[in-house]
Amino acid sequence: MMSKIWRKYLVRATYAGVMMLAVGVGSAIPSAKADDAARFLGTVDEVVKDTGEPIRYGVTLVHLQDDYWKGMAYGIVDEVEKSGGKVVQVSIAGKYGNVTEQFAQIDAMITKGIDVLVIGAASYDGYDTILAKAKAAGIKIVAAGTAVNSKIPDWGVLFSDFEIGKRMGALLCEKKPAGSFKIIGLPGPAGAEWSKLRVDGLKEAVSECPGAELELAPVGGEISIGYALSQTSDMMTKYPDASFVWTPTMGLGMGAVQAIRQRNSDMKVVGSTIMRGVFEPLEDGTLLAVNAEPSILVGRLIVQYAIRQKLGMDTPLIQPSTDTQYPLVTMPTEFLTKENYKSYPWEQTDVPPADWSIEAFQ
Amino acid sequence: MEDRNAETARLRQPWRRRLKRLNFSELIMPGFILVYSSIIALIEPRFLSWGNLDNLAGQIAPLLVMSVGQAFTIISGGLDLSMAAVMSLSGVVGILLVPLVGPWGAICVMAVFGLLVGLVTGYIIAYQKTSPFIVTLGMASVATAIALILAHGVPIYTVPPELTAAIGFGHFLGLPVSFEIAIAMLLLGAFLLRRTVFGRYVYAIGSNKSATLRSGVNVSLYTMLVYGFAGFSTGVASIVLTSWVGAAQPVAEPDMTLKSIAAAVLGGIALNGGSGGMVHVLYGCIVLGALSNSLTLVGVSSFYQILAVGIVIIVAVMLDRVRRREIF
Structure with missing residues (x-):
């Protein structure tokens, strides 16, 4: 147990150190290598280029209506431009649950x-048939951003949703007021595995935190600011003595921030995934912390490791996982707070350029 | 003869006319709201606290504004499935133009933009003789796509703080400004329906379109104006929503279109047109808003909330049939 905790801290410290180093190196040495190191934040020791017949990528993501998925698409497209290859198609399901849309896209x-x-x-389930078809056609399959319940993918680049929920809960425990305290939790959309895992992680952290009480709002059907605003307002009416609002994603977190501002409350929000709107509430203190999920880096690593596999090079970050039936690159995450957000390179790792749009590529 | 004259004289007094018109069926929805609120208040007294009623008023404001426009389309015998999408697009366009026109100019842009899109939709429906269902469904896709293109897919968080402070958070005479805007829209809707020729034609078109046409009414023009007004209400809804949430979202509250139809029908507006008024819109929005708010306060799981909303809508439609003496 102790060794696990130490390992966790070691990974975080290494990641933070690597990021600072990468940013520093990136700004000091104007060379191609420095640029490579900066955009990978040191997670790849040597950036390789695709040679010979270019790899053709097909990409299907959940949607492009937040910076998480948009960042991943940008990371893939931009890295292919830099390292070689060809993106044949980038498609979107439209929303969580649109499995048949993705089936049709993969078929195409x-x-x-x-x-x-x-x-x-x-969706977490239901992809075996279509993935088996792709596999039979000789296609390598990479799970990106959300886990899929299948043994067919060759590997994946994911975040540990349980750990994200647990870390956010642990942070609230660290920042807790004296005595007992309440956390209002917005559990996110019904049926989304990533959201459920984050809530499970939060529950575990709360169970390990003396004096903490978790009051979960009903599972919702939407990830919209207005929905989260209404839900937070209702929960604040019911639990006016709560200290924190926890949200699995900042799509909901921004609604919680707005509810707290409207009621002039001193509750604090913690959420995950960076978007452009988070910096103002971080600065005014409404947002205690946001968990960074560097999705641009996910996109870049997918391309880089696909090239490495093609060239027969080693892929040290891909490790067997107990969370999925295929090996994984488990992405590190980092909290952004009022104190550190200005030094975090979010534009390189989490949030794509404001004017970048998928139609610019297609 | 004398008795009849006395009765006629009595009915000339407006309040007596209204009292005579008021029957049991008109009391079903307000009665339901009162009974439901009382039960919930017994379980969770905070439901009727001023703080929660203030919260509820702010929450239902965007839906109320949109439902006013939706009610016009339904009363005229149509419907508008593009309202949420046009609301998103109006919000995105308005906020993108803030650097050019300023925050208050952006409000005008949102309202006028909604109106223009509504007029285009109405023109296609009325003058090209097309189905409102298909045209508004198509317009929803067009508006969503343009909003996504303009916003590059993600919400725009640069809503001027003046708008958020004045409309999103602001209070005037103790009530949320957003709710007051919604009530103003409701009164405007009531005025147009009850006190203008336009309103009478809306009912006539919804009751019997071909008879209205044969009466010499320019049905196409008035149908276009109905959708224009619905577009205007989506524009106003975008002002309220954008200020409330502090962001212009390219896909904002996609379920709100169906909720606005549900609110109108739930309140008592006939889905096949020709009857209903703004008070019914108010009832429907209060019921839908109070259901969601109260069930969260009581701690009911959202799965049961969805079930409860569904049952209430079905029961309301059945009550509507009772009211029209179509069953029992």
Whole structure:
């Protein structure tokens, strides 16, 4: 147990150190290598280029309506531009649960001819048949951003949703007021595995935190600011003595921030995934912390490791996992707070350029 | 003869006319709201606290504004499935134009933009003789796509703080400004329906379109104006929503279109057109808003909340049939 905790802290410290080093190196040495190191934050020791017949990528993601998924698409497209290859198609399911949309998209990609399928699955289950078809066509399958319950993917690049929930809960415990305290939790959309895992992680952290009480709002059907605003307001009426509002994603967190501002309350929000709107509430203190999920880096690592596999090079970050039936690159995460957000390179790792749009590529 | 004259004289007094018109069926929805609120207040007394009623008023404001426009389309025998999408697009366009026109100019842009889109939709429906269902469904896709393109897919958080402070958070005479805007829209809707020729034609078109046409009414023009007014209400809803949430979202509250139809029908507006008024819109929005708010306060799981909303809508439609003496 102790060794696990130490390992966790070691990973975090290494990641933070690497990020600071990468930013420092990136700004000091104007060379191609420095640029490579900066955009990978030191997670890849040597950036390799695709040689020979270019790899053809087919990408299907859940949606492009937040910076998390948009960042991943940007990371893939931009890295392919820099390291070589060809993105044949980037498609979106539209929303969580639109499995049949993704089936049709994958079918079309198989017909068009791709070498690597990147799938940000809209649902945890139900992909075996279509992935088996892709596999039979000789396509490498990479799970990106959300886990898929199948043994067919060759590997994945994911965040540990349980750990994210648990870390956010632990942070609230660290920042708790004296005595007992309440956390209002917005559990996110019904049926989303990532959201459920984050809530499970939060529950575990709360159970380990003396004096902490968790009051979960009903599971919702939407990830919209207005929905979260209403839900937070209702929960604040019921639990006016709560100290914190926890949200699994900042899509909901921004609604919670707005509810707290409207009621002039001193509750604090903690959420996950960076978006452009988080810096103002971080600065005014409404947002205690936001958990960074560097999705641009996910996109870049997918491309880089696909090239490495093609060239027969080693892929040290891909490790066997007990969370999924396929090996994983488990992405590190980092809290952004009022104190550190200005030094975090979010524009390189989490949030794509404001004017970048998928139609610019397609 | 004398008795009849006395009765006629009595009915000339407006309040007596109204009292005579008021029957049991008109009391079903307000009665339901009172009984339901009382039960919830017994379980969770905070439901009727001023703080929660203030919260509830702010929450239902965007839906109320949108439902006013939706009610016009339903009374005229149509419906508008593009309202949430047009609301998102109006919000995005308005906020993107803030650097050019300023925050108060952006409000005008949102309202006028909604109106223009509504007029275009109405023109296609009325003059090209097309189905409102298909045209507004298509317009929803067009508006969503344009909003996504303009906003590059993600919410825009640069809503001027003046707007958020004045409309999103602001209070005037103790009530949320957003709710007051919604009530103003409701009164405007009531005035147009009850006190203008336009309103009478809306009912006539919804009751019997071909008879209205044969009466010499320019049905196409008035149908276009109905959708124009619905577009205007989506524009105003975008002002309220954008200020309330502090962001212009390219896909904002996609369920609100169906909720606005549900609110109108739930309140008592006939889905096949020709009857209903603004008071019914108010009832429907209060019921939908109070259901969600109260069930969260009581701690009911959202799965049961969805079930409760569904049952209430079905029961309300059945009550509507009772009211029209179509069953029992």
